[in-house]
Amino acid sequence: MNLSGFDRISAYEWRLPATGAMRVPAVIYADEALMRAMDDKVREQAANVAMLPGIVRASYAMPDAHWGYGFPIGGVAAFDAEEGGVVSAGGVGFDISCGVRCLHTGLKSDEVEAHKVLLADALARAIPAGLGSTGGLRLSGQEMDAMLQGGARWAVAQGYGTEADLARIEEGGCMAGAEPAAVSDHAKKRQRDEMGTLGSGNHYLEVQRVAEIFDEKIAAAFGIAADDVVVSIHCGSRGLGHQIGTEFLKQMTVTAPRHGIVLPDRELACAPIASDTGRRYLGAMRAAINCALANRQILTQLLRDVFAQLLPGSRLPLLYDVSHNTCKVEEHELDGRRRRLYVHRKGATRAFGPGHPDIPPALREAGQPVLIGGSMGTASYILAGTVRGMELAFGSACHGAGRAMSRHEAMRRWRGREVVDELAGRGILIRSPSWRGVAEEAPGAYKDVSAVVDAADRAGLARKVARLAPLVCIKG
Amino acid sequence: MTNCAKWGIEASAMNRYEHFEHRADIGVRGMGSTCAEAFEQAAMALTAVVTDPDTVRAQEMVELHCEAPDVELLLTDWLNAVIFEMATRHMLFARYEVRITDGGLHGAAWGEAVDVARHHPAVEPKGATYTALSVREEGGQWIAECVVDV
Numbered sequence: 288m289n290l291s292g293f294d295r296i297s298a299y300e301w302r303l304p305a306t307g308a309m310r311v312p313a314v315i316y317a318d319e320a321l322m323r324a325m326d327d328k329v330r331e332q333a334a335n336v337a338m339l340p341g342i343v344r345a346s347y348a349m350p351d352a353h354w355g356y357g358f359p360i361g362g363v364a365a366f367d368a369e370e371g372g373v374v375s376a377g378g379v380g381f382d383i384s385c386g387v388r389c390l391h392t393g394l395k396s397d398e399v400e401a402h403k404v405l406l407a408d409a410l411a412r413a414i415p416a417g418l419g420s421t422g423g424l425r426l427s428g429q430e431m432d433a434m435l436q437g438g439a440r441w442a443v444a445q446g447y448g449t450e451a452d453l454a455r456i457e458e459g460g461c462m463a464g465a466e467p468a469a470v471s472d473h474a475k476k477r478q479r480d481e482m483g484t485l486g487s488g489n490h491y492l493e494v495q496r497v498a499e500i501f502d503e504k505i506a507a508a509f510g511i512a513a514d515d516v517v518v519s520i521h522c523g524s525r526g527l528g529h530q531i532g533t534e535f536l537k538q539m540t541v542t543a544p545r546h547g548i549v550l551p552d553r554e555l556a557c558a559p560i561a562s563d564t565g566r567r568y569l570g571a572m573r574a575a576i577n578c579a580l581a582n583r584q585i586l587t588q589l590l591r592d593v594f595a596q597l598l599p600g601s602r603l604p605l606l607y608d609v610s611h612n613t614c615k616v617e618e619h620e621l622d623g624r625r626r627r628l629y630v631h632r633k634g635a636t637r638a639f640g641p642g643h644p645d646i647p648p649a650l651r652e653a654g655q656p657v658l659i660g661g662s663m664g665t666a667s668y669i670l671a672g673t674v675r676g677m678e679l680a681f682g683s684a685c686h687g688a689g690r691a692m693s694r695h696e697a698m699r700r701w702r703g704r705e706v707v708d709e710l711a712g713r714g715i716l717i718r719s720p721s722w723r724g725v726a727e728e729a730p731g732a733y734k735d736v737s738a739v740v741d742a743a744d745r746a747g748l749a750r751k752v753a754r755l756a757p758l759v760c761i762k763g
Numbered sequence: 764m765t766n767c768a769k770w771g772i773e774a775s776a777m778n779r780y781e782h783f784e785h786r787a788d789i790g791v792r793g794m795g796s797t798c799a800e801a802f803e804q805a806a807m808a809l810t811a812v813v814t815d816p817d818t819v820r821a822q823e824m825v826e827l828h829c830e831a832p833d834v835e836l837l838l839t840d841w842l843n844a845v846i847f848e849m850a851t852r853h854m855l856f857a858r859y860e861v862r863i864t865d866g867g868l869h870g871a872a873w874g875e876a877v878d879v880a881r882h883h884p885a886v887e888p889k890g891a892t893y894t895a896l897s898v899r900e901e902g903g904q905w906i907a908e909c910v911v912d913v
Contacts, residue, residue: 326786353786354785354787355787356894381892382889417887418884418886419884477850486887487886487887487913488886526850529889532890533843533846536892536893537836540836554892554894690786690787692786693784693789694788720884722883723883724883727886763887
């Protein structure tokens with residue numbers, strides 16, 4: 288990306304002053320190397336977001352920002368309903384409430400090593416992954432609505448996981464304000480047999496080893512130590528969320544002129560929070576958040592069943608579950624007063640600092656766990672929210688590595704089988720229904736997640752706590 | 764750019780599809796002598812995002828219908844209608860036919876149930892987006908394209 292026009296505020300903060308139709312500046316948190324490697328589209332998109340009605344303070348982009356749909360992926364923007372603020376379907380994305388959940392296993396890596404192949408094969412059988420895979424659950428109309436209203440809380444009541452899990456999920460596992468009636472029949476139909484499925488693309492379930500601890504104190508508060516084995520699940524609201532995103536994108540595009548909104552880019556489709564379309568989207572989007580939370584909760588039970596069979600006595604308590612494609616109502620300090628804001632995070636992880644009341648009591652002093660997925664051959668990270676991050680970007684941090692090249696380019700460079708063999712040689716077992724999918728998701732197709740995480744840490748968005756190395760990856 | 768194989772006995776030299784680069788996702792582009800043919804080819808490009816279309820048998824037909832305020836939104840609606848049928852019927856499509864009238868788009872898609880062993884589906888399309896969305900005529904050729912979120 289061309290850096291001319293940006294004011295360099297610090298080594299990790301770049302500000303594009305508000306010019307033209309921009310109502311606020313655009314701010315990117317990244318080091319110079321990441322900035323230069325970024326797509327020029329990030330600058331254009333972050334500036335476009337800054338033009339939307341009711342945006343407050345700035346349009347932000349995280350260190351892993353890349354070309355998205357309207358909003359950059361890695362974009363954060365907050366809107367005030369009282370100032371004509373909007374809600375945007377593109378600002379949340381198609382995979383509503385896509386997120387990462389991390390579970391302890393209570394095991395050390397040498398205890399898992401001997402069972403790794405069996406574990407990989409058993410997980411591949413138990414976890415529905417890839418296109419066309421279906422879950423074991425079929426929901427009636429009433430059950431679907433109850434799931435959309437109850438989220439992970441509904442799943443626990445159905446026997447998936449335990450009450451204790453709920454405390455470790457954002458919103459206590461149940462997003463308030465969901466309106467199943469605002470979710471179309473098409474969206475519900477698309478979800479009919481997709482409960483408890485991983486999906487495809489960059490979604491995965493990964494058994495990981497804690498390879499490095501950066502902050503012993505916070506790691507202890509999170510209950511992790513070097514060489515512990517954890518399991519991370521990365522997936523979202525499946526077909527239901529995709530369909531809601533698709534439908535409201537169109538609806539918001541069509542209704543924007545009626546609300547007097549001029550869209551610099553159609554993908555920025557949005558509606559006033561205080562409008563019928565805005566309210567219905569919020570109700571449907573919150574239902575999709577519950578769908579994602581229920582989905583990850585069901586997958587958790589499938590995972591626990593496999594561990595119980597292969598490693599009797601193992602327990603898999605939840606460390607944390609956090610989403611990175613959402614719009615949430617939050618209170619933030621702005622110009623010396625508390626304001627109620629609609630914070631969009633598109634490919635950005637909520638990262639609340641120590642003491643925030645929304646963090647589970649046991650973790651509150653340490654800061655909210657921020658779970659960052661890497662690529663299947665590299666590393667994932669656990670970070671913690673900071674007090675400073677609350678001021679920098681409304682308590683938000685990066686969400687992953689981001690692609691370094693297109694799927695086609697990856698397919699030209701790698702063969703799926705070779706990628707799997709190469710990783711197996713390094714002790715990383717990959718199981719996937721698709722060789723081509725593996726090639727497209729080859730570790731080399733992703734940017735260096737470590738550089739992204741370092742930039743987030745140094746910018747003060749979140750604090751590095753631990754690095755996780757993959758042992759087994761079930762790839763969607 | 765990747766030029767994919769031309770499909771079908773009825774396809775004229777003009778009718779073809781390709782993918783274009785998008786860092787995170789993938790662009791689909793259909794070309795034809797009419798707008799409807801370009802739409803058909805864009806849908807072929809969508810199939811090719813998932814699998815090699817040559818591996819898909821045209822066994823079963825599904826009818827589709829969509830309406831939109833302009834021809835570009837009609838393209839995303841058409842592709843999203845195909846994505847919806849793929850997802851809910853667990854099917855892949857090998858052939859498409861599109862008719863565009865004032866009343867909207869009437870389409871048909873021929874395909875079969877996903878067979879993971881044979882189709883090796885690479886990735887599941889989530890939705891057609893408005894990014895790089897364009898339907899235009901250039902030198903007598905129609906081009907219909909947009910980025911698909913996968």
